[in-house]
Amino acid sequence: MPDLLEVTESGLYCERGDFHVDPWRRVARAIITHAHADHARPGCGRYLCAASGKTVLRTRIGGGSPIDTLRRGESVSINGVRVSLHPAGHLLGSAQVRIEHGGETWVVTGDYKLHDDPTCDRFEPVECDVFVTESTFGLPVYRWRDPAEIAAEINDWWRANRDAGRTSVILAYALGKAQRIATMVDSTIGPIVGHGAVMKIVEAYRASGVRLPSIDRVPPRARRVGDGRALVIAPPSVLGGSWLKLFGETTVAMASGWMTLRGVRRRRGFERGFAVSDHADFPGLLRAIDATGARRVLVTHGFSDSLARYLRETRGLDASVLPTPFTGESPPDASGSPDDDTPDDVDEASTPPADEADS
Amino acid sequence: MKHFADLYWRLDAITSTAEKVASLREYFAAAPADDAAYALTVLAGARQLRIVSTRQLRAWAAEVAGLPDWLVEECYAHVGDLAETIALLLPEPTERSPGETSLADVVRRTILDLRGADDARKREVVTATWRRLEPRERIVWHKLLTGGLRVGVSRALVARALAEVAGVEPAVMAHRLMGDTVADGQAFARLLVPESSAADSRRPYPFYLASAVDRPAHVADDLGPVSAWQAEWKWDGMRAQIVRRGDDTTIWSRGEELVNEAFPEVVAAGASLPPGTVMDGELLAVRNGRLLGFAALSKRAGRKRITKRLLDEIPCVFVAYDLLEWGGEDLRERTLDERRRLLEVLVPAPFSATHEQGVVPDGVIQRSPVVDATTWDDLESRRAMSRTLGVEGLMLKRRASPYRVGRVRGDWWKWKIEPLEIDAVLLYAQAGHGRRAGLHSDYTLGLWDDGRLVTVAKAYSGLADEEIVEIDRIVRATTLEKHGPVRICRPSVVLQLAFEGVAASTRHKCGVAVRFPRIVRWRRDKEPADAGTLAELKRMIHAPS
Numbered sequence: 001m002p003d004l005l006e007v008t009e010s011g012l013y014c015e016r017g018d019f020h021v022d023p024w025r026r027v028a029r030a031i032i033t034h035a036h037a038d039h040a041r042p043g044c045g046r047y048l049c050a051a052s053g054k055t056v057l058r059t060r061i062g063g064g065s066p067i068d069t070l071r072r073g074e075s076v077s078i079n080g081v082r083v084s085l086h087p088a089g090h091l092l093g094s095a096q097v098r099i100e101h102g103g104e105t106w107v108v109t110g111d112y113k114l115h116d117d118p119t120c121d122r123f124e125p126v127e128c129d130v131f132v133t134e135s136t137f138g139l140p141v142y143r144w145r146d147p148a149e150i151a152a153e154i155n156d157w158w159r160a161n162r163d164a165g166r167t168s169v170i171l172a173y174a175l176g177k178a179q180r181i182a183t184m185v186d187s188t189i190g191p192i193v194g195h196g197a198v199m200k201i202v203e204a205y206r207a208s209g210v211r212l213p214s215i216d217r218v219p220p221r222a223r224r225v226g227d228g229r230a231l232v233i234a235p236p237s238v239l240g241g242s243w244l245k246l247f248g249e250t251t252v253a254m255a256s257g258w259m260t261l262r263g264v265r266r267r268r269g270f271e272r273g274f275a276v277s278d279h280a281d282f283p284g285l286l287r288a289i290d291a292t293g294a295r296r297v298l299v300t301h302g303f304s305d306s307l308a309r310y311l312r313e314t315r316g317l318d319a320s321v322l323p324t325p326f327t328g329e330s331p332p333d334a335s336g337s338p339d340d341d342t343p344d345d346v347d348e349a350s351t352p353p354a355d356e357a358d359s
Numbered sequence: 360m361k362h363f364a365d366l367y368w369r370l371d372a373i374t375s376t377a378e379k380v381a382s383l384r385e386y387f388a389a390a391p392a393d394d395a396a397y398a399l400t401v402l403a404g405a406r407q408l409r410i411v412s413t414r415q416l417r418a419w420a421a422e423v424a425g426l427p428d429w430l431v432e433e434c435y436a437h438v439g440d441l442a443e444t445i446a447l448l449l450p451e452p453t454e455r456s457p458g459e460t461s462l463a464d465v466v467r468r469t470i471l472d473l474r475g476a477d478d479a480r481k482r483e484v485v486t487a488t489w490r491r492l493e494p495r496e497r498i499v500w501h502k503l504l505t506g507g508l509r510v511g512v513s514r515a516l517v518a519r520a521l522a523e524v525a526g527v528e529p530a531v532m533a534h535r536l537m538g539d540t541v542a543d544g545q546a547f548a549r550l551l552v553p554e555s556s557a558a559d560s561r562r563p564y565p566f567y568l569a570s571a572v573d574r575p576a577h578v579a580d581d582l583g584p585v586s587a588w589q590a591e592w593k594w595d596g597m598r599a600q601i602v603r604r605g606d607d608t609t610i611w612s613r614g615e616e617l618v619n620e621a622f623p624e625v626v627a628a629g630a631s632l633p634p635g636t637v638m639d640g641e642l643l644a645v646r647n648g649r650l651l652g653f654a655a656l657s658k659r660a661g662r663k664r665i666t667k668r669l670l671d672e673i674p675c676v677f678v679a680y681d682l683l684e685w686g687g688e689d690l691r692e693r694t695l696d697e698r699r700r701l702l703e704v705l706v707p708a709p710f711s712a713t714h715e716q717g718v719v720p721d722g723v724i725q726r727s728p729v730v731d732a733t734t735w736d737d738l739e740s741r742r743a744m745s746r747t748l749g750v751e752g753l754m755l756k757r758r759a760s761p762y763r764v765g766r767v768r769g770d771w772w773k774w775k776i777e778p779l780e781i782d783a784v785l786l787y788a789q790a791g792h793g794r795r796a797g798l799h800s801d802y803t804l805g806l807w808d809d810g811r812l813v814t815v816a817k818a819y820s821g822l823a824d825e826e827i828v829e830i831d832r833i834v835r836a837t838t839l840e841k842h843g844p845v846r847i848c849r850p851s852v853v854l855q856l857a858f859e860g861v862a863a864s865t866r867h868k869c870g871v872a873v874r875f876p877r878i879v880r881w882r883r884d885k886e887p888a889d890a891g892t893l894a895e896l897k898r899m900i901h902a903p904s
Contacts, residue, residue: 139430139433139434139437140424140426140430140434140447140448141434141437141438141444141447141448142447143447260447261438261439261443261796261797262371262440262443262796263438263439263440263443263792263793263794263795263796263797264796264797266371266793266794267794267795267796267798267824271372271373272372303433303437306430306433309429310427310430313427
């Protein structure tokens with residue numbers, strides 16, 4: 001019997017149900033795990049995503065194609081294949097896709113994390129026969145610390161900078177990480193300012209009912225912003241340009257799981273790195289995999305070789321690599337973006353909205 | 360230990376020189392003398408003991424972390440720093456000590472006391488220490504344990520910070536830091552006394568270091584009249600000082616290691632110098648009036664014990680180019696012209712660089728001759744002879760300048776000859792270390808030989824960070840095989856390789872060895888088929904007559 005899901009040149013495909021999961025080309029019917037650009041591409045005929053993620057997905061893919069949604073606990077039959085969506089904890093509306101047919105259950109995780117994140121639902125383990133898991137941080141050197149501890153460090157850093165009259169700039173992926181950071185910090189320290197790319201998503205989050213602290217926009221045609229007290233949240237692409245000059249003296253930190261490694265932080269010349277990630281760390285991946293009870297695990301997107309081998313050797317699982325068009329396995333400074341796993345997802349970051357382009 | 364680890368991480372994070380000096384000053388002013396002495400030794404870049412091999416450390420870490428060895432290796436290849444890899448893999452500490460533990464104490468108990476211990480004992484101490492140290496301290500401790508701690512501060516910065524603590528001039532402190540290591544708290548305390556002590560007798564002076572000229576083709580425009588400059592050959596040897604004081608003769612390398620054992624004939628010759636003499640110069644390997652080159656010299660330099668046979672095979676001379684002390688008087692503030700006149704009195708025999716011109720005069724201590732020229736064009740044409748003479752180019756030293764401390768730009772310039780170059784194909788790549796951790800940035804390059812590409816050199820510098828990132832992606836996409844951290848790639852990238860020379864070699868499969876290979880640019884305009892051949896490279900070999 002052929003596998004329920006297979007990799008085709010358009011991505012992960014379910015022939016029986018005639019739909020793709022996170023296709024990397026335009027297809028008729030796409031189930032989307034989350035709205036990051038390497039998972040959600042514009043131009044498909046029809047989309048299906050978690051109800052909580054619809055507004056964000058619409059922001060990203062633009063108008064046109066219809067977006068169907070599923071609420072938690074709901075399922076739908078697509079050409080006789082049962083599909084339901086379950087929280088992945090990666091960002092607002094991120095979902096694992098459960099696909100059941102002929103007594104066999106597959107779960108595709110997309111990206112996920114097990115740590116707490118007030119901006120989205122917590123990861124929910126789903127029992128299955130075949131588990132398709134990401135492995136962005138699938139090496140045991142990646143072990144996240146308690147987010148509360150890191151939040152305290154960010155706050156200390158912000159406070160010290162504020163007292164020295166320096167604006168704190170924290171670089172974070174504009175969708176997901178930026179909003180999460182905003183909820184982690186202590187907004188009584190000073191004002192929080194968001195880059196235009198960040199604000200676009202902040203609005204979509206608020207429209208979806210997520211509570212975020214007050215975040216200021218940079219006024220159009222501003223020449224100078226703030227007095228050194230602010231925390232600025234911006235995508236990494238601002239580093240090369242003149243936008244940061246608006247804030248006078250700044251100190252720049254990066255928020256990314258890759259900041260675990262000193263070499264990566266030094267290479268990019270960040271004064272400070274906070275290892276905050278929206279992906280599962282190594283122990284998290286193992287915990288998630290164990291919880292599914294799956295006998296077969298397909299590993300993708302990251303340190304696939306190593307994790308698959310580790311699962312075979314330590315758990316006797318039928319684990320192998322599911323190829324993707326992404327080379328993964330490197331801290332992607334690739335397109336100038338050390339965002340967690342999305343080397344090509346800098347579109348919104350590299351072209352700031354017009355009201356900021358001239359600043 | 361915490362304070363020292365804090366210092367390490369602060370120095371790692373900050374880029375401003377002033378802030379680095381301030382951090383060092385704060386540490387040294389507050390640290391107990393024994394801790395400070397050890398910290399100083401490490402910061403000054405002294406050779407460290409390697410008590411535990413990295414292989415052992417990896418094996419024990421794998422056991423303690425409950426991970427297979429291969430996964431630890433993969434992590435290391437990704438992280439690019441073993442001390443950091445292990446620190447990240449180990450479980451959280453369970454016996455954290457609340458207060459500050461003395462660095463000197465930790466080092467004595469967990470490192471120095473392990474000298475000569477058996478592996479079981481080493482393992483016991485290492486694993487017990489892991490349970491006590493936090494990850495950020497572990498990294499520093501691992502580096503101490505394996506003798507590999509490097510901190511991004513120059514000796515000059517350390518000297519500046521200590522000078523501020525002691526309230527003396529930086530140059531005075533730099534001089535005090537020369538020579539013997541600061542072994543304990545008492546030695547550290549002596550370092551900080553306001554006036555100079557009597558224990559200075561073997562101490563060399565801080566070396567003045569030359570900088571490369573900015574624009575080799577425009578030296579005449581940039582440096583003014585040629586008459587203001589003294590030109591000398593740039594020897595391809597080992598920089599050293601001979602210090603003759605009282606009955607003592609010592610030879611110090613630029614790394615401030617005492618190298619008396621490696622160069623007994625030079626020590627013997629130095630004994631005939633008048634007491635109170637310090638000369639700066641170059642150790643060179645020379646036999647029958649012919650320079651033997653740097654490779655031969657290295658065979659001598661690395662040894663503690665020199666056999667009679669090695670002495671005959673690779674005899675060495677000291678070629679003096681500056682006189683720093685004469686009759687016990689510090690001459691460094693005098694002009695180069697004055698120092699040179701005195702040097703010529705002290706060492707009348709000039710060394711001849713030219714194997715063609717034949718015979719080197721007798722005597723182990725000789726004088727580096729001045730290369731005479733009345734115009735820049737003259738000098739340029741002399742410089743063009745460098746490769747034939749076996750030298751690296753010319754040194755230009757301002758006649759009116761004092762002998763300075765460290766790398767101060769402006770008075771001493773290296774005017775090296777242009778490197779040799781060939782286009783080579785990227786064949787293997789390996790992940791780099793430090794800033795390039797996780798990126799395939801160490802390349803093995805090949806040239807065409809009879810229709811096949813053969814490896815000729817390893818090189819890992821010279822490209823911009825963005826280019827390294829881009830090549831990293833190509834490496835991943837063109838990997839044919841993986842051997843541990845090394846990837847064999849389908850030939851597609853052509854890189855322009857520069858090097859200082861080529862010599863026949865029996866150790867290299869291709870039959871030649873290139874000196875100081877480095878990558879100058881990525882030849883995106885070339886295909887592998889356009890790269891150079893081994894035959895071309897072999898034609899560049901300069902066969903000494």
